[in-house]
Amino acid sequence: MNATDPVAVTRHGRVRGLREGGVLVFRGVRYGADTQTTRFARAALPAPWQDIAPATAYGAAAPQTHADEPVSEDCLFLNVWTPALDNARRPVMVYLHGGAHAHGSGSDTLYDGGNLVRRGDVVVLTLNHRLAGFGYGYFAGVGGPEESGNVGNLDICMALRWVRDNIVAFGGDPGRVMIFGQSGGGAKVVSLMAMEEARPLFHSAATMSGQHVTAIGPMNARRRAAAWMTAAGAESFASLREMPMERLVEAMGATDPIEGKGEISFASTLDHRALKRHPFHPDAPSEAAHIPLIIGNTHDETGYWLAPILKAGDTDWDNLEARVARQIVKDADPAWLVAQYRVLYPDRSAGQLLLAMSTAARSWSGHLVQAEARARQNGPTWMYQLDYPSPEAGGVLGAFHTLDIGLVFANTHLLAARTGNTPDAARLAGEMADAFIRLARAGDPNGGTLPHWPRFTLEQRATMIFDRTVRVENDPRGAERRLLAPIPYIKPGG
Numbered sequence: 001m002n003a004t005d006p007v008a009v010t011r012h013g014r015v016r017g018l019r020e021g022g023v024l025v026f027r028g029v030r031y032g033a034d035t036q037t038t039r040f041a042r043a044a045l046p047a048p049w050q051d052i053a054p055a056t057a058y059g060a061a062a063p064q065t066h067a068d069e070p071v072s073e074d075c076l077f078l079n080v081w082t083p084a085l086d087n088a089r090r091p092v093m094v095y096l097h098g099g100a101h102a103h104g105s106g107s108d109t110l111y112d113g114g115n116l117v118r119r120g121d122v123v124v125l126t127l128n129h130r131l132a133g134f135g136y137g138y139f140a141g142v143g144g145p146e147e148s149g150n151v152g153n154l155d156i157c158m159a160l161r162w163v164r165d166n167i168v169a170f171g172g173d174p175g176r177v178m179i180f181g182q183s184g185g186g187a188k189v190v191s192l193m194a195m196e197e198a199r200p201l202f203h204s205a206a207t208m209s210g211q212h213v214t215a216i217g218p219m220n221a222r223r224r225a226a227a228w229m230t231a232a233g234a235e236s237f238a239s240l241r242e243m244p245m246e247r248l249v250e251a252m253g254a255t256d257p258i259e260g261k262g263e264i265s266f267a268s269t270l271d272h273r274a275l276k277r278h279p280f281h282p283d284a285p286s287e288a289a290h291i292p293l294i295i296g297n298t299h300d301e302t303g304y305w306l307a308p309i310l311k312a313g314d315t316d317w318d319n320l321e322a323r324v325a326r327q328i329v330k331d332a333d334p335a336w337l338v339a340q341y342r343v344l345y346p347d348r349s350a351g352q353l354l355l356a357m358s359t360a361a362r363s364w365s366g367h368l369v370q371a372e373a374r375a376r377q378n379g380p381t382w383m384y385q386l387d388y389p390s391p392e393a394g395g396v397l398g399a400f401h402t403l404d405i406g407l408v409f410a411n412t413h414l415l416a417a418r419t420g421n422t423p424d425a426a427r428l429a430g431e432m433a434d435a436f437i438r439l440a441r442a443g444d445p446n447g448g449t450l451p452h453w454p455r456f457t458l459e460q461r462a463t464m465i466f467d468r469t470v471r472v473e474n475d476p477r478g479a480e481r482r483l484l485a486p487i488p489y490i491k492p493g494g
Helices: 114-120 132-136 148-170 184-193 218-232 237-242 245-251 307-312 320-327 334-344 350-377 403-408 423-442 478-484
Strands: 007-009 014-016 018-020 023-030 077-082 090-096 123-127 172-182 204-208 293-298 381-386 462-466 471-474
Touching (some): 007 148, 023 114, 077 114, 077 148, 090 184, 090 423, 114 423, 132 148, 132 218, 148 172, 148 184, 172 403, 172 423, 184 204, 204 403, 204 423, 218 237, 218 245, 293 350, 320 334, 320 350, 334 350, 334 478, 350 478, 381 403, 403 423, 423 462
Parallel strands (some): 090 123, 090 172, 172 204, 204 293, 293 381, 381 462
Antiparallel strands (some): 007 014, 018 023, 023 077, 077 123, 462 471
């Protein structure tokens, strides 16, 4: 600590941050009280403090399985990057981390907001909130709080109210708040757009590979909560409520009772209270139609999960159908799918077709549902597709899930970005980061050196292709889209 460290005043007390490369950084700012005291219920506001609280280190992540950082039920902390503590009222960019509602935190090095601040004169914020069963376990009807299936999202609402009430002191504009997130973070974005409590708290949004169309239905959510109680050895909700955190975390690793694989899957719940409708079924929420929205996906989403198979290079025409069957969500005959794709792409290898089919029939479909629903409302919507391949393993993984994070944050210099620290990657990062900054500033990503980015319509399906050459294409992969369009997309276990 030294006398030149920045000190900001919040409604709960003063916080002391750091100066890093011309940016003021406040890490681990408390926005909610310890959730152990309100387990499975709405969090309480923090008690005010008198002394200057240090904001120089990230706060604990939410309880989760396979954690690679300290976790605690005392996890409601946020992080702020800003150019100055003045009255400039800059756009505010609030990032919601991925991890399928079950893992992660706002402290990943990829989410460092310094470069966005330096590029765009904006304020960037990341946050932690309750995850997995602690944030989305649904116990209404068995003695638990009615809102228990969505308290993770209600934590985010609390953080957004903190932004509304405090961000002016950090040089931000509470009237220009953009939320954006990747994967599970993108799913949280679209869930917040469907929540009455959340909508007034932000003004633009972007979902990156957040292909959620539906939330978890209440009956399936109850089955999962019951499975968690059984795994933990809890005879009642009251006993679960009092169990040690570590025992509950271990029990979350039990097999999901709906999908029959993986850990118990918790996510936003259609509870008819906090979340009264699905994000994109049967349509997009009309109350959010005015909110400018970017919908993004990567060309080869499933390269992220298929990495060991693709790197091994042992997919052939004999095992392709079986591998496709394990990877797709749309209920299509793998033999039929393989035959159709061999006609579409006769020059591709079996491994390349596995990547294409699994992406189209598992990850891409949800993004199309979202964009089409928004287009029917004539809501301001822009769609992008990342085609720029990772150089990893000679490019065999393509433009996989998560690859756009380091680009949007302009952090391609980091090894974790997996883009390669090259001039091409840095140039592309600049285009993507600046487009997101413009959306936050003015509600439209167009401008700078970016080609004109038309809104997405059903007639043209204009999509910005982010690659070595940035360009707009109408209906990219249209033949694949038309092939799979008659087969509905249904979220597993929803």
